[in-house]
Amino acid sequence: MSRRIVRRAGIGGWIAAAVVAVLAVLPWWVDASALRLVVEGICLLVLAQTWNLLAGYSGLVSVGQQAYVGLGGYALVTLADWGGVDPFLCVPLCGLIAALVSVPVSRIAFRFQGSYFAIGTWVIAEVFRLLVANTSALGGGSGQSLISMRAYPKALRESMTYWVALALLVLALASIYLVLRSRYGLGLTAMRDSEVAAASHGIDVARTKLAVYVAAALGAGMAGALYFTMNLRISPDAAFGVNWSAAIIFIVVIGGIGTLEGPIVGTLLFLALRESLAERGAWYMILLGLIAVMTMLACPRGLWTWIAERLDIRVFPVQRRVARANRAD
Amino acid sequence: MPTSASELVGWADTLLQGVLLGGLYALFAMGLSLAFGVMRLVNIAHGDLIVLASFAAIALGLGTGWGPLAAFLVIVPAMAALGYALQRLMLNRTLGGDALPPLLVTFGLSIVVQNGLLEAFSADPRGLGAGGLETASIRLTSGIAVGWLPLIVFAVAAAITLGLERTFGRTRYGRAFRAASDDPVTAELMGMSHRHVYALAMAVSLAIVAAAGIFLAMRTTVAPSDGPGYLLYAFEAVIIGGMGSFWGTWAGGIILGVVQGVGFRLDPGWGILAGHLACLAVLLIRPRGLFPRTRG
Amino acid sequence: MSPLLETRALTAFYGDFQALFGIDFEIDAGEVVAIVGANSAGKSTFLGAVCGLLRVSASQVLLDGDPVGGLPAHRIAAQGIALVPEGRRLFPSLTVEENLLAGGYLGRSGEWNLDRVYALFPALRARRRAFPEALSGGEQQMTAIGRALMANPRLLACDEISLGLAPVVVRDLYASLGDVARAGLSIIVVEQDVSLAQRVSHRLYCFQEGRVSLVGVSLSLTRAEISHAYFGV
Numbered sequence: 001m002s003r004r005i006v007r008r009a010g011i012g013g014w015i016a017a018a019v020v021a022v023l024a025v026l027p028w029w030v031d032a033s034a035l036r037l038v039v040e041g042i043c044l045l046v047l048a049q050t051w052n053l054l055a056g057y058s059g060l061v062s063v064g065q066q067a068y069v070g071l072g073g074y075a076l077v078t079l080a081d082w083g084g085v086d087p088f089l090c091v092p093l094c095g096l097i098a099a100l101v102s103v104p105v106s107r108i109a110f111r112f113q114g115s116y117f118a119i120g121t122w123v124i125a126e127v128f129r130l131l132v133a134n135t136s137a138l139g140g141g142s143g144q145s146l147i148s149m150r151a152y153p154k155a156l157r158e159s160m161t162y163w164v165a166l167a168l169l170v171l172a173l174a175s176i177y178l179v180l181r182s183r184y185g186l187g188l189t190a191m192r193d194s195e196v197a198a199a200s201h202g203i204d205v206a207r208t209k210l211a212v213y214v215a216a217a218l219g220a221g222m223a224g225a226l227y228f229t230m231n232l233r234i235s236p237d238a239a240f241g242v243n244w245s246a247a248i249i250f251i252v253v254i255g256g257i258g259t260l261e262g263p264i265v266g267t268l269l270f271l272a273l274r275e276s277l278a279e280r281g282a283w284y285m286i287l288l289g290l291i292a293v294m295t296m297l298a299c300p301r302g303l304w305t306w307i308a309e310r311l312d313i314r315v316f317p318v319q320r321r322v323a324r325a326n327r328a329d
Numbered sequence: 330m331p332t333s334a335s336e337l338v339g340w341a342d343t344l345l346q347g348v349l350l351g352g353l354y355a356l357f358a359m360g361l362s363l364a365f366g367v368m369r370l371v372n373i374a375h376g377d378l379i380v381l382a383s384f385a386a387i388a389l390g391l392g393t394g395w396g397p398l399a400a401f402l403v404i405v406p407a408m409a410a411l412g413y414a415l416q417r418l419m420l421n422r423t424l425g426g427d428a429l430p431p432l433l434v435t436f437g438l439s440i441v442v443q444n445g446l447l448e449a450f451s452a453d454p455r456g457l458g459a460g461g462l463e464t465a466s467i468r469l470t471s472g473i474a475v476g477w478l479p480l481i482v483f484a485v486a487a488a489i490t491l492g493l494e495r496t497f498g499r500t501r502y503g504r505a506f507r508a509a510s511d512d513p514v515t516a517e518l519m520g521m522s523h524r525h526v527y528a529l530a531m532a533v534s535l536a537i538v539a540a541a542g543i544f545l546a547m548r549t550t551v552a553p554s555d556g557p558g559y560l561l562y563a564f565e566a567v568i569i570g571g572m573g574s575f576w577g578t579w580a581g582g583i584i585l586g587v588v589q590g591v592g593f594r595l596d597p598g599w600g601i602l603a604g605h606l607a608c609l610a611v612l613l614i615r616p617r618g619l620f621p622r623t624r625g
Numbered sequence: 626m627s628p629l630l631e632t633r634a635l636t637a638f639y640g641d642f643q644a645l646f647g648i649d650f651e652i653d654a655g656e657v658v659a660i661v662g663a664n665s666a667g668k669s670t671f672l673g674a675v676c677g678l679l680r681v682s683a684s685q686v687l688l689d690g691d692p693v694g695g696l697p698a699h700r701i702a703a704q705g706i707a708l709v710p711e712g713r714r715l716f717p718s719l720t721v722e723e724n725l726l727a728g729g730y731l732g733r734s735g736e737w738n739l740d741r742v743y744a745l746f747p748a749l750r751a752r753r754r755a756f757p758e759a760l761s762g763g764e765q766q767m768t769a770i771g772r773a774l775m776a777n778p779r780l781l782a783c784d785e786i787s788l789g790l791a792p793v794v795v796r797d798l799y800a801s802l803g804d805v806a807r808a809g810l811s812i813i814v815v816e817q818d819v820s821l822a823q824r825v826s827h828r829l830y831c832f833q834e835g836r837v838s839l840v841g842v843s844l845s846l847t848r849a850e851i852s853h854a855y856f857g858v
Contacts (some may be wrong), residue, residue, distance in 0.1 A: 061432050063373070111612045112568075115371040115428050119564045120612075123605050126561065129601040141598075242557060257429065282444040289444065292437030299424055300430045325457055436702065504719060504727045511716040517698035518676060518708050520731035 016173070023166055025054040027159055035162050039230050041271050042165040043223040047171045047244065048251040048263035050219035051080045054178065056257030058212045064121025067105075067128045068098040070239030073226025074132060077234055079150040087148050088164050098221025108215050122242065129240035136158075143235025146228060161230045168222055177260055233258050247289075253292045256302020265304045302315045338472035343594045344587060345473060351586025353392055353548065355579040356541035357559055360534035361491055361577040364376060365567065367510045367530040368416075368424060370431055374439040376560030378535060381442055382542025382553040387455050397459050397547055403541045412504030412535030417528040424527070425513070439556065446553035449553035454550035463547055482544045490579040497575070506530055558601075565608035571618025580620050629654045629811050630675065630780055631687045635694075637667075637674045644670040646835045652780070657802075657812045659822035659843065662832035663855060669711050669813045670692070670735045671832070672782050675813075676708045677701035688780075703704035703731055707778035711785045711815075713769040715757040721768050722753040735777025736808075742771040745801055763794035770798070774805070781805070787821065799825050819851055833857045 027035060047065060055061045059133035075094040080087040105124060111119030149157055199205045228234050247270060254295040255266025271286075277284035341571040357379060364370045365518035372378075385407070393399065423430035459478065497503035505526050508516040513523040545551060545559075563583060572582020585604050592603025611619060628651040635841040636655040637645040652658045660668050673679045675686055677698035686694035688704055696704075707728070715724050725742055746767040756815050757765055766786050773781055783802070787795040795818075805827065806812050816822035822829060823843045831839035839846070839854030 057428060059428065061428055063432075063436070108609055108613060113617050115365075115369060115432065116568070118371060118432050118566075119373070119561070120568075122557075123561055123565065123608060125610070127602065130598070130605070134596075134598040134602065206524070246440060247435070249433060252431055253437070282448040285444040285447070286441050289437045289440030293419070293434050293441065296430050296434045296437065297419060300427065313555045335702055398655040501726070501730060504723055505730060507718045507723075508716045508727050511718050512714060514678065515710060515714045515716070516699075516727075517678070518702055518710065519772070520702035521727075522697065532755045 020166070020170060023169075027162055032158055035158060036230060037271060037275070039161055039165040040227065041267050042169045042269065043227045044224045044247055044251060045081060045263060045267045046168060046219050048248050048255065048267060049172055049176050049260070050216040051248045051252060052257060052263055053179075053212050054216045055252070057180075058209055060209065060213065061115075061118045062121040062216070063110075063118045063242070063249075064123070064125035065216065065220045065248060066240050066242060066244040067121070067125035067243050068102060068220035069224035069227070070125075070128055070132070070236070071098045071101060071222035073228040073234050073239040074138060074224075075221070076225040076228050077144065077146055081146065084148070086227050087146070088160050091164055091168065091222050094225035095218045095222035098224070099218040102214050102217030103210070106210055109213070110209065114139065122245075124241055125242070129236045132240070133236040139235070141236060143238065146232045146234065149229060149232055158230075161226070164229075165226055168226060171220060173260065180260070250288050250292055252302065253295050254303045256299075256300065256305030256308075259305060259308065262302055262304045262308075266302075332512035335472065338470065340594075342473045343503040343590050344442070345475065346479070347587035347590030348583055349475070349479035349483050349586070350590060351583030352479065352486040353541065353544060353582075354562050354566050354585050355486040355490065355582030356482065356537060356544065356583050358570070358578045359486070359493065359575065360537040360541070361560075362561045362567050362570075362575060363493065363530055363534045363537070366573060367506045367528050368420075370420065370424065370531075371435070372420075372434060372534075373435040373560065373571055374442055374556075375435075375538065375554030375563055376558065377439045377446075378408070378538050379440040379542040379559050380446065380551055380553060380556045382539040383457070384446055385539075385554070386543045386546050387450075387457050387551075390457055397457060397462075397543060400457070400543045401540065404543060405536050406537035409536040412531040412533070412538075415535075416531035417524060421524050421527055426512045426591040439560075443556055444525055450553060450554060452554065454552040456550040457543070457544070457546035459547040478544075478547055482548070485540065485544070486579065486582070489540070490575050493533075493575045502529070521597035537553070543594070563602065566602060567618075567625055568608050569611045569619060571621035574620055577618060577620035577622065581618070584619070627687075627690045628652055628657075629689060631685070631690075632671075632675065632812075633685055635671070635674060635681060635685045637670055637681055639670075639679075644835050645674065648832075648835075648837055650813055650830060650837070652813060654779075654811055655806070655809050656828065657806045657814060657826045659814045659816055659826035659829045660832060661816055661819050661822050661829065661851070661855065662838075666832040667835040668832050669784055670685050670835075672708060672784050672813070673817060675701075676706055676782065702776060702799040703733075705710070705733065705777070705779035707773035707776040707781050709766075709769045709773045709781070709783045709786060711788070713757075713765050715745045715765060715768055717757055720754050720756055721749055721760070721764075722756070722770050724747075724768055725775050728775035731776060737774045737777050739775075742774055745774075745804065746771055753793075755796060763798070766790060766794075766798060770802070778810070780813065781813045782815075784815045785817060786814075787818055795821070819855070823851075831855055849856075 023038070026038065047069070051062065072094040075097045076087065079090050079093060081086040085093065101220060109117065109121055109124060132138050138144070152160065167284045224239065228239070230236075251263055251266030251270050253266070254269050255262035255264065273288065274284065278285065295303050361372065361375050364372050364615060382404055385404050386397065389395065389403060390397070413563055419434065423434050462478050465477040467477065468474045497506060505516070505521045505563035508519065509523045509526040534588050542618070548551040551553050566585050567578050568581070570579065571577035573582055585607065589600045589604045593600030626668050630650075632648055632650040635648040635650070636643055648667075650671070660671065662668050670679065674681050677696050677700065681694040683692040683694045686692065688706070693701055693704060697826065716727060719727060722739065725739060729738070743753075744857060749767055749771060750842065752760060752764055760768065767771060770783070770786065786798060791796070799821070802812060802814075814822060814826060823846065826843045829839075829841060829843040829846060830837055831851060833854060834857065838857065839850060841850075
């Protein structure tokens with residue numbers, strides 16, 4: 001039994017390495033707009049993976065991650081345009097800023113009990129949005145452009161954005177994978193299933209929740225900063241819009257909770273749908289919404305999870321199963 | 330300190346209009362409070378369903394030429410039926426386990442309703458003509474006028490709150506709502522089908538939503554994307570007012586209306602923000618809300 | 626004359642776990658039947674299956690000869706089976722009186738109403754506006770039994786009503802139940818206390834690991850027989 005699991009982890013590892021290799025050489029094969037799409041996909045994927053940690057493992061369903069996406073974006077503008085910090089260095093820095101801010105914010109967010117937490121995080125994101133929209137120094141309601149990026153020639157800027165994105169992707173996936181396979185990850189799963197039971201086994205529920213919340217803010221902050229180094233123009237609606245949560249939710253509905261590859265599948269499908277249907281405007285969104293509703297009614301743990309369970313696919317094994325003891329043991 | 334009598338009057342007017350606006354917010358919140366209370370359901374599509382009712386009323390008016398009264402007679406029962414079907418066919422299946430499925434299903438529903446309205450009506454804001462009622466007012470003093478419509482909305486909100494309190498506290502169905510909320514399994518043993526009870530609760534919730542939407546369209550213009558904003562107001566009213574009490578929710582709506590009015594007067598960009606901040610402040614100071622229901 | 630309630634080869638599962646392995650049971654109108662057995666012998670599961678809380682096949686449970694197995698609990702309640710659940714499970718947001726009224730939700734006709742319940746349990750009348758959390762164990766149990774009676778059932782099922790209560794309280798409860806039985810109501814009593822179960826019932830079943838290990842007229846069963854059936858040794 002154990003040999004099989006190790007081999008499967010090996011497969012996941014090889015696949016991951018192959019994908020990273022392909023992505024690494026992509027700039028020489030495709031044009032700039034395709035690269036931008038990949039970067040955006042990476043931003044969404046990082047967001048979805050950290051949301052997965054929050055909701056799938058810790059039971060904290062947030063509809064307000066856009067608070068930290070926007071914070072990351074505006075921190076980028078502030079640091080890069082005013083502070084003169086290199087924009088690409090800003091990506092991890094903005095993530096850290098978002099993480100730091102999330103600590104006091106969590107004191108408020110965690111006051112929302114149970115299902116109220118979702119809308120509570122949304123309220124908090126709206127507070128961020130309105131505060132920024134009311135601050136003319138940050139461009140007010142109409143936003144502003146990111147000028148520090150103009151220092152870079154276009155081609156270099158686009159490749160740099162891409163490399164930073166790749167680095168972020170590898171870092172995020174690797175760390176989440178390691179966490180989930182560790183004892184800490186087991187604690188997270190326990191917490192989702194029953195806080196009381198988890199606490200009675202010595203898991204510090206409050207600190208774990210805080211850690212996951214901060215980690216999600218870190219990821220969202222970096223994703224936000226990355227997105228706006230590419231986008232060059234930021235506004236409160238684009239930065240703090242609930243569309244970020246809508247995209248994450250769709251990705252998770254398709255990809256499922258509790259696997260590492262689920263959000264990858266979800267992101268790919270989301271972008272594929274968007275790119276092929278976007279001209280249809282509202283119909284594309286209606287379709288997304290219907291898919292989300294139908295999927296959740298039929299497969300509450302996500303479409304990919306449902307498929308994977310039927311076909312017994314485990315690309316990145318992070319689940320634990322109770323194995324029957326071998327007769328020979 | 331107000332520096333002149335007219336400023337004082339101005340503030341009094343702001344407060345009064347805020348209270349009246351709060352009546353509308355109380356209507357927004359009442360249906361949400363009911364769904365929370367009975368089914369522990371967080372309906373993310375709540376605001377969008379209010380807007381749906383608004384547009385249904387507008388379409389009805391455009392199509393038939395009938396006035397708002399007809400809208401009430403047609404749309405309130407229609408949305409009650411929609412609520413029953415929605416709960417019975419869709420939402421009941423998501424309840425009772427993980428918190429995730431009901432949130433995701435209602436989020437998907439929200440997207441479908443918003444964009445469906447966008448397709449059907451375009452993004453332009455529309456209003457519902459009320460044959461002059463929108464502007465009719467009573468002049469109290471030279472600086473303060475009270476609109477008839479806001480007054481009616483306020484009164485209807487209070488009446489509905491009273492009705493809900495009475496129903497929950499004294500009737501057979503009210504006991505069924507509370508029992509099914511406490512312990513759906515044991516409620517089944519008493520002969521209460523919790524599927525039916527939950528669906529009834531949703532029917533009442535959406536009936537109130539319908540009334541709120543129709544009044545909204547009379548008071549102001551409505552756009553398809555307005556839904557989420559109203560969900561947040563309803564939610565904030567429930568949080569401010571307190572858990573488990575309809576009068577608490579009503580008070581929460583009033584307070585929210587006043588806070589928004591005051592914030593708006595101080596700086597137009599701060600109106601809605603003030604409401605959000607008030608909600609967070611109440612949560613920090615009194616996590617159970619200002620007027621939670623205490624037992625016994 | 627067919628029994629009021631009959632189960633034939635009743636099996637029940639919790640997911641993959643089988644809890645009942647073919648229970649044959651019957652109770653006639655006006656009878657008091659006791660079920661004893663160790664914890665997890667399947668006693669509560671049996672009551673749950675009869676009351677519609679568990680999925681079973683239609684023909685495995687017969688009420689007055691009609692198959693009712695598999696009907697949802699609220700339909701079985703409408704047929705006249707009322708359960709006093711283990712742990713009482715009173716509704717916390719309802720007062721004593723409201724809990725009783727909730728029991729009468731279906732409005733089945735019969736002799737039980739608020740006044741009769743208060744006559745049976747006079748102590749409850751003084752506590753009618755109290756909430757369950759303020760009641761003593763005995764008062765809670767009285768409320769739970771009263772709530773079930775308000776449904777005007779044909780069959781009353783009581784799951785471990787003596788649990789956690791002082792002996793004198795238990796004695797009074799069973800005295801009241803005795804009055805109710807003499808009036809013609811059929812009662813199934815699940816009990817931990819075997820000698821108590823023998824004293825209050827006409828017939829007695831013993832369950833062991835999901836099967837019936839003994840059945841007989843209560844007063845004629847010996848201590849040895851019951852021990853043997855109880856523990857399976």
